[in-house]
Amino acid sequence: MKKGIIGTLPPVNRLRYKKGDLIIKQGDYGISLYKIISGKVKVYLEDGDRQIPLAVLGPGEILGEVTFLKIGIEPRSASARVLEDAEVEIWHPALLAKEYEQMPTILKYVADQLIKRLVRTNKLMVSLTSQLPGKKEDQQAPEPRTSRRMYYRKKLNLPCYYRPVGAPEKVRLSGTIKNISLTGLGMMVSSRNAINFTHDPGAHFHINAMLEGNREINVTGKVVSLRKARAPGLLFLGISFVGLSEDSRKTLGFFMMP
Amino acid sequence: MAIDRVIYSYVVNEEAYQDQDEIIAEGAKGNWAYLILEGKVKVKKKTAKGIVTIDTLKEGAIFGEMGLFAKGEAMRTASVVADGPVRVGLLDTHRIIKEYEALSPQMRALMRSVIKRLREATNKVTAMVVDLTSPNAADSNER
Numbered sequence: 292m293k294k295g296i297i298g299t300l301p302p303v304n305r306l307r308y309k310k311g312d313l314i315i316k317q318g319d320y321g322i323s324l325y326k327i328i329s330g331k332v333k334v335y336l337e338d339g340d341r342q343i344p345l346a347v348l349g350p351g352e353i354l355g356e357v358t359f360l361k362i363g364i365e366p367r368s369a370s371a372r373v374l375e376d377a378e379v380e381i382w383h384p385a386l387l388a389k390e391y392e393q394m395p396t397i398l399k400y401v402a403d404q405l406i407k408r409l410v411r412t413n414k415l416m417v418s419l420t421s422q423l424p425g426k427k428e429d430q431q432a433p434e435p436r437t438s439r440r441m442y443y444r445k446k447l448n449l450p451c452y453y454r455p456v457g458a459p460e461k462v463r464l465s466g467t468i469k470n471i472s473l474t475g476l477g478m479m480v481s482s483r484n485a486i487n488f489t490h491d492p493g494a495h496f497h498i499n500a501m502l503e504g505n506r507e508i509n510v511t512g513k514v515v516s517l518r519k520a521r522a523p524g525l526l527f528l529g530i531s532f533v534g535l536s537e538d539s540r541k542t543l544g545f546f547m548m549p
Numbered sequence: 550m551a552i553d554r555v556i557y558s559y560v561v562n563e564e565a566y567q568d569q570d571e572i573i574a575e576g577a578k579g580n581w582a583y584l585i586l587e588g589k590v591k592v593k594k595k596t597a598k599g600i601v602t603i604d605t606l607k608e609g610a611i612f613g614e615m616g617l618f619a620k621g622e623a624m625r626t627a628s629v630v631a632d633g634p635v636r637v638g639l640l641d642t643h644r645i646i647k648e649y650e651a652l653s654p655q656m657r658a659l660m661r662s663v664i665k666r667l668r669e670a671t672n673k674v675t676a677m678v679v680d681l682t683s684p685n686a687a688d689s690n691e692r
Contacts, residue, residue, distance in 0.1 A: 324659070356662050398648055398660070
């Protein structure tokens with residue numbers, strides 16, 4: 292089984308970041324995992340105007356594991372910003388999520404406890420920081436947002452159609468794509484859509500949308516997160532692509548260019 | 550909290566401790582882990598200014614697991630002390646490690662990363678508690 296998963300891991304994507312770039316923003320949704328190949332990345336908590344440094348990570352270290360191990364049900368718990376020009380490898384979250392699900396109960400239990408303790412310890416750090424006399428580095432004003440995340444996650448408001456994998460072709464549910472990247476998308480749908488078809492994490496959908504210039508994309512994705520949208524009667528789905536045709540990848544690639 | 554049967558099936562031996570007994574000693578070598586079956590424990594770290602309690606764990610919690618996936622002999626990074634009478638189950642280290650080793654390199658890296666991150670966060674929190682309890686900090690930080 293394990294060999295199978297590794298065997299099907301797609302070629303990893305690599306991204307280059309410049310000093311000051313934001314890789315992960317606290318509060319965002321996303322379960323991508325990053326491995327640092329070169330450079331340095333600072334992980335910190337945002338508490339109002341304060342920044343509380345958690346760690347400086349270098350080559351070989353992993354970023355984004357907390358949200359991943361909570362399977363994307365909660366937003367990013369910390370931000371990550373590049374300290375020295377960095378190259379990172381992006382791991383396929385969907386396949387690792389599958390391995391996680393199939394993992395022996397004891398290992399999941401241990402991972403779950405570790406994460407809980409880490410989150411608890413980080414919270415304790417926030418409350419202790421507010422009691423400590425200020426250190427400059429801890430309480431600097433937030434840096435201007437020089438995020439390049441837009442390069443690979445674009446915000447939009449695009450109507451789309453989708454149907455559960457396995458449902459008859461005539462099934463056509465509608466939604467609105469709110470953001471999209473080469474690895475997944477965020478979609479807002481009416482909660483009524485979830486009455487007849489499951490939208491829970493793990494559900495698979497075929498999604499069809501028309502980008503500017505009548506360029507069509509067809510993707511298959513898996514729900515990795517589900518939450519109520521701010522507006523009543525709406526759900527927000529985090530979807531990770533599991534099937535992306537070469538054409539759709541190209542179309543998306545062009546679309547994603549800055 | 551009821552303990553999951555599958556988790557309990559990893560218990561190879563049960564041990565009972567009295568209040569204040571040290572179950573794990575910081576700095577000692579060892580990679581086995583325990584499951585709390587009944588009672589509470591406190592996680593403590595030695596600092597220049599005395600011993601600091603960094604966490605309290607109760608029934609259902611696992612401790613000692615940070616050494617499980619270490620390469621070679623692991624050094625205990627904190628002490629675990631009984632908080633009242635406590636009953637713990639020693640977990641089957643070999644079985645857990647075997648299952649861990651069957652994971653993909655990515656998943657293993659992920660687990661190790663969380664442990665490393667937790668260790669760093671614990672060290673930071675410990676240092677902060679020491680700062681807060683030092684006389685200088687107390688003066689400038691009246692409550």
